[in-house]
Amino acid sequence: MKLTNALQTLLLSTIILFGGTACDNENDERISSTGEVLIEGDQNSIEIPMTRTNWKVASVTYPDGGIMSDENGYPVQLEGMGTVRFHWGYIIRDKADALTIQLEDNFEGRERGMIINLSTSKGLYSEQILVRQKECINFYQIESFVYHLEEGDGVQDIGTQPWGINWIDKSTDKEETRKMSLYPFYNAYVTYNFGYDVSEPFQNWFPQEENGYVDMPEDIVNGKIIFEKEKRPFTYRGIYYSELREVSFEVDLVTQKKNAYRADIYYKRLLVSYTLTLTRSGSDTRKVIQGKLLKESPYDCSPIRHEVTDLTGDE
Numbered sequence: 001m002k003l004t005n006a007l008q009t010l011l012l013s014t015i016i017l018f019g020g021t022a023c024d025n026e027n028d029e030r031i032s033s034t035g036e037v038l039i040e041g042d043q044n045s046i047e048i049p050m051t052r053t054n055w056k057v058a059s060v061t062y063p064d065g066g067i068m069s070d071e072n073g074y075p076v077q078l079e080g081m082g083t084v085r086f087h088w089g090y091i092i093r094d095k096a097d098a099l100t101i102q103l104e105d106n107f108e109g110r111e112r113g114m115i116i117n118l119s120t121s122k123g124l125y126s127e128q129i130l131v132r133q134k135e136c137i138n139f140y141q142i143e144s145f146v147y148h149l150e151e152g153d154g155v156q157d158i159g160t161q162p163w164g165i166n167w168i169d170k171s172t173d174k175e176e177t178r179k180m181s182l183y184p185f186y187n188a189y190v191t192y193n194f195g196y197d198v199s200e201p202f203q204n205w206f207p208q209e210e211n212g213y214v215d216m217p218e219d220i221v222n223g224k225i226i227f228e229k230e231k232r233p234f235t236y237r238g239i240y241y242s243e244l245r246e247v248s249f250e251v252d253l254v255t256q257k258k259n260a261y262r263a264d265i266y267y268k269r270l271l272v273s274y275t276l277t278l279t280r281s282g283s284d285t286r287k288v289i290q291g292k293l294l295k296e297s298p299y300d301c302s303p304i305r306h307e308v309t310d311l312t313g314d315e
Contacts, residue, residue: 041136045102160264185244196291
């Protein structure tokens with residue numbers, strides 16, 4: 001009888017041991033079907049099947065350990081059904097047993113990635129999915145670029161910038177004065193930026209060697225936009241030499257004296273609206289961008305003021 005009881009106890013212990021091991025193995029089973037995914041560089045999405053339904057996105061980190069934030073600046077998390085937007089894509093759960101990752105075009109010039117940290121609802125088990133996205137090489141091309149005038153657009157004066165140069169003459173010429181040419185606009189640049197209604201710097205969407213050149217307005221006269229002769233790169237911040245750069249003024253130079261020349265350069269600001277339509281090869285994707293061109297440029301200067309003083313011992 002004692003032997004029978006001992007045998008029953010041994011069998012029961014064995015059942016509990018194997019039963020507990022089986023339960024632990026079940027808990028250790030991966031939540032997701034994969035630990036790493038590689039996504040193409042174009043705008044793309046992938047659905048990852050899950051082996052369970054009692055899971056959540058506890059956090060999302062960058063490969064270097066930084067915490068990824070959503071569009072509102074909070075750490076990316078998702079419990080239950082829903083969608084979380086971050087700066088280059090979405091994490092979507094519209095099924096209990098699947099996770100969808102939707103990514104924008106990767107025009108960062110290199111592969112990018114993130115780590116999705118999953119856990120069970122109670123947090124007793126956790127695992128990671130490494131998401132990598134290739135660099136996008138399928139660039140956009142400008143299908144059309146159209147300027148148009150809206151309320152608030154136009155040209156206005158925005159004040160002056162000082163210009164000046166000092167010229168010390170130590171020549172032994174017998175002439176008291178001689179003529180020389182000055183170029184007050186030589187370093188007076190034109191600056192511009194194409195503002196737009198998207199959050200990313202989409203001039204990166206163009207090949208670096210092309211960068212999308214467009215017509216550049218010079219002025220607005222009687223409601224009509226007048227364009228420069230040259231096209232300019234479509235970019236958020238641009239700069240180039242003014243067409244006035246080679247304009248010169250003849251002045252007197254007093255010999256064996258210090259000559260100071262001063263003037264005020266007048267600037268204007270041009271504001272005009274535009275609509276940009278982009279397409280890409282082998283795709284039906286079309287992007288329509290609305291924005292404003294803001295351009296500041298010199299257009300005239302005051303008469304050049306000339307002051308003459310004697311040379312000092314240090315000059």
